[in-house]
Amino acid sequence: PRMAWAAWSESAMKASESTAAMAELFGSADNQASAEVKLKAPEIAENGAVVPLEVSTSLPVEQIAIFIDNNPSPLAMTATLGAGTAGLVKTRVRMGETSNVVAVVKSGGKLYSASQEVKVTIGGCGG
Amino acid sequence: MAKTIRGKAKAKNGMVDVKVLMKHPMETGLRKDKDGNAIPPHFIQNVTAMSGGTMVFSAEFNSSVSKDPYLAFAYPGEKGGALTIAWSDNTGATDSADITVK
Amino acid sequence: AGGALPIGNAAAAQKALFDTAPFGQVRLMHITDCHAQLNPIYFREPNVNLGLHGAYGRAPHLVGNALLDAFGIKAGTPEAHAFTYLGFDEAARRFGRVGGFAHLKTLVNALRGSYGEDKTLLMDGGDTWQGSGTSLWTRGMDMVRACNDLGVDVMTGHWEFTYQDDEILANIEAFNGDFVAQNVKVTDEAIFDDAPVFDEDTGHAFKPYVIKEMGGYRVAVIGQAFPYTPIANPSRFIPDWTFGIRDDDMQELVDQVRAEHKPHAVVVLSHNGMDVDVKMASRVSGIDVIFGGHTHDAVPAPLEIANPGGKTLVTNAGSNGKYLAVMDLELSEQGMVGYKHRLIPVFSNIIEPDAAMTALITRERAPYLGKLQEELAVADETLYRRGNFNGTFDQVICDGLRQVLNAQISLSPGFRWGTSVLAGDAITMENVLDQTAITYGETYARDMSGEELKLILEDVADNLFNEDPYYQQGGDMVRVGGLDYTINPLAGMGSRITEMRLDDGTLIEASKSYKVAGWATVGSQAPGPDISEVTAEYLRAQDTVRVNKLNTPKIVGIKTNPGLSS
Numbered sequence A: 001p002r003m004a005w006a007a008w009s010e011s012a013m014k015a016s017e018s019t020a021a022m023a024e025l026f027g028s029a030d031n032q033a034s035a036e037v038k039l040k041a042p043e044i045a046e047n048g049a050v051v052p053l054e055v056s057t058s059l060p061v062e063q064i065a066i067f068i069d070n071n072p073s074p075l076a077m078t079a080t081l082g083a084g085t086a087g088l089v090k091t092r093v094r095m096g097e098t099s100n101v102v103a104v105v106k107s108g109g110k111l112y113s114a115s116q117e118v119k120v121t122i123g124g125c126g127g
Numbered sequence B: 001m002a003k004t005i006r007g008k009a010k011a012k013n014g015m016v017d018v019k020v021l022m023k024h025p026m027e028t029g030l031r032k033d034k035d036g037n038a039i040p041p042h043f044i045q046n047v048t049a050m051s052g053g054t055m056v057f058s059a060e061f062n063s064s065v066s067k068d069p070y071l072a073f074a075y076p077g078e079k080g081g082a083l084t085i086a087w088s089d090n091t092g093a094t095d096s097a098d099i100t101v102k
Numbered sequence C: 001a002g003g004a005l006p007i008g009n010a011a012a013a014q015k016a017l018f019d020t021a022p023f024g025q026v027r028l029m030h031i032t033d034c035h036a037q038l039n040p041i042y043f044r045e046p047n048v049n050l051g052l053h054g055a056y057g058r059a060p061h062l063v064g065n066a067l068l069d070a071f072g073i074k075a076g077t078p079e080a081h082a083f084t085y086l087g088f089d090e091a092a093r094r095f096g097r098v099g100g101f102a103h104l105k106t107l108v109n110a111l112r113g114s115y116g117e118d119k120t121l122l123m124d125g126g127d128t129w130q131g132s133g134t135s136l137w138t139r140g141m142d143m144v145r146a147c148n149d150l151g152v153d154v155m156t157g158h159w160e161f162t163y164q165d166d167e168i169l170a171n172i173e174a175f176n177g178d179f180v181a182q183n184v185k186v187t188d189e190a191i192f193d194d195a196p197v198f199d200e201d202t203g204h205a206f207k208p209y210v211i212k213e214m215g216g217y218r219v220a221v222i223g224q225a226f227p228y229t230p231i232a233n234p235s236r237f238i239p240d241w242t243f244g245i246r247d248d249d250m251q252e253l254v255d256q257v258r259a260e261h262k263p264h265a266v267v268v269l270s271h272n273g274m275d276v277d278v279k280m281a282s283r284v285s286g287i288d289v290i291f292g293g294h295t296h297d298a299v300p301a302p303l304e305i306a307n308p309g310g311k312t313l314v315t316n317a318g319s320n321g322k323y324l325a326v327m328d329l330e331l332s333e334q335g336m337v338g339y340k341h342r343l344i345p346v347f348s349n350i351i352e353p354d355a356a357m358t359a360l361i362t363r364e365r366a367p368y369l370g371k372l373q374e375e376l377a378v379a380d381e382t383l384y385r386r387g388n389f390n391g392t393f394d395q396v397i398c399d400g401l402r403q404v405l406n407a408q409i410s411l412s413p414g415f416r417w418g419t420s421v422l423a424g425d426a427i428t429m430e431n432v433l434d435q436t437a438i439t440y441g442e443t444y445a446r447d448m449s450g451e452e453l454k455l456i457l458e459d460v461a462d463n464l465f466n467e468d469p470y471y472q473q474g475g476d477m478v479r480v481g482g483l484d485y486t487i488n489p490l491a492g493m494g495s496r497i498t499e500m501r502l503d504d505g506t507l508i509e510a511s512k513s514y515k516v517a518g519w520a521t522v523g524s525q526a527p528g529p530d531i532s533e534v535t536a537e538y539l540r541a542q543d544t545v546r547v548n549k550l551n552t553p554k555i556v557g558i559k560t561n562p563g564l565s566s
């Protein structure tokens, strides 16, 4: 069946800074770090072009977004969940340099987050 | 199955675990080719997952999602159900695939 | 720890070594990082092993007298020689070589026999299949055969993963014991391509753990492979596997194993490296002992690390076949209630080598003996590798790279493996291969900007000195030839390296170009000749090889440190 494609959140996607991107996407960047939001990310990326990320939460969740602070456009993706869909999303992202990765979850109209630094290194033992 | 979408859907305890691997260059628009010309942005922007007429999951991607995007999620469902995954990119191209839940 | 071994009286010495009075209900023995050394060798421990921030003055970051004091070992004893660099040149001549699989086997058999074979277990922490000429040429199979003869029951890995993935799977198939690793998974993409997998749901590439029934007691052994293998070593040989520390998975697995199997003890056979093991032990509950490797630290007694569930013991058992760790556990229905640990140095001169293993070693080496025994030059001083910033053998490699490949500057990885050659002894091709035998030993000589050079030094320095052990990935600092620099280990990422100068004192300029030679490139195959040939060529051209200048960085920001001794 022909699909009416949802709009793409252009202003949030093009924002060059995480707080601005969050405000554009959610209407506000006010978020609370929460142990109920779990971000699984490697401490050191095996390949900066393909960094696996997993966000999960036990909170009743409407929307999950991932921000990579030091990327030129920090908002990497946002997911909207249907009724009963699990608070879980896995994907792979591109990171140009070491950066904090922030997972933000919208639950009950409020934003909750978890973050972790992912290091992008040259690799090898030098030389 | 479509050329650019591979999916696995497995039912377990009333939920369906879905893994999707899409084929797409996901060009950011920041790379230059060997002659120094900027390669134009070319990336998937929207992904939807429909089951029984309901949108169980949808995502918006920025160009920082890795080449050949991978997505995993889980929605309420049973073995034998049908799931349709579709994507559209910034050039207007689209593709979709039907997956049977195992 | 402590107590002198009566070297000189072989029978008494053997009795002293073997009379490790049985304790508890099970005996767990552990070797690690033997780097394919089948015969007895010399191996000098480091005099620079800096611990910063939380690791300051804590094992393994203790050298020389600081180490002896911390563990109550008397100076001048065979154990002092085994655990430190103090008086190495003279003590090595006096006490002789260490390690060797035939000698190790005699020791292992005696310890199994006196305790009760069904109640003992021999674990190998990995870095076994790489590190010698024969292991490279047989693609690790010589060591698989030797470990089968030795009776290794369980292993995990790191340099094992530098062979091609199908070769690794063939080696694991040929290995009689279990290969375990909870932190190695098949990539999302490879699962779609139906790559071989141990468990499609969890994504585990290998068995994550094994349950050992030992004399009526159950011991769970969980494997932890080196978490940064595809970063420190080429990922192109193992494209389908992804690693990581995965301590959250570790916690889930410990909980699941305890609930499902109700083991009397849960141990982790780990290739994390000691600092990572200490952090993991502080975060994960329910592990009784972590048997550690990778960092090649000889730690005479375990550290007791507190965590939310209680406490975990963390050990590290050195390298190159130099030690055998023996831990006897006291077990009850409540779990582990006591332990007795000894890290036994394997002094080859006082142990009778096992005949079957000796024959195996002879067989493995026979086709290559001529090449291995070629004498290249005489060592003017003791050549060794280990130390945070440099080693005399590394300097020889760096000097060889500059000379043979015509470069101003040379770089050599801070690997921690590599046997030592005593002053006055001949350097053989085998000795060179002990420093250079890797599956990606090709060299390069290319132009690099000063900026690029600095980026490399800063990147490796962070891998060494990042405050958080989970963000440390490297071995020791990259070794340099033709280059001096100042380092402030306590500074932040990108700010540790200053005053980069050529040997003649000229400051390195960011935009200027320099000819740099190196080897062991991780990203793609380098175009030049193998490093073993470059080094051999350099050595053959002289009778005696001297280290005229040991490029040593100036260390600032640190006054004293128990891991620093000149």
Ligand SMILES: [Mn+2]
Pocket: C033, C035, C127, C294, C295, C296, C319, C416, C417
């Ligand atoms: Mn090792």
Ligand SMILES: [Mn+2]
Pocket: C127, C158, C159, C226, C271, C294, C295
């Ligand atoms: Mn290792």
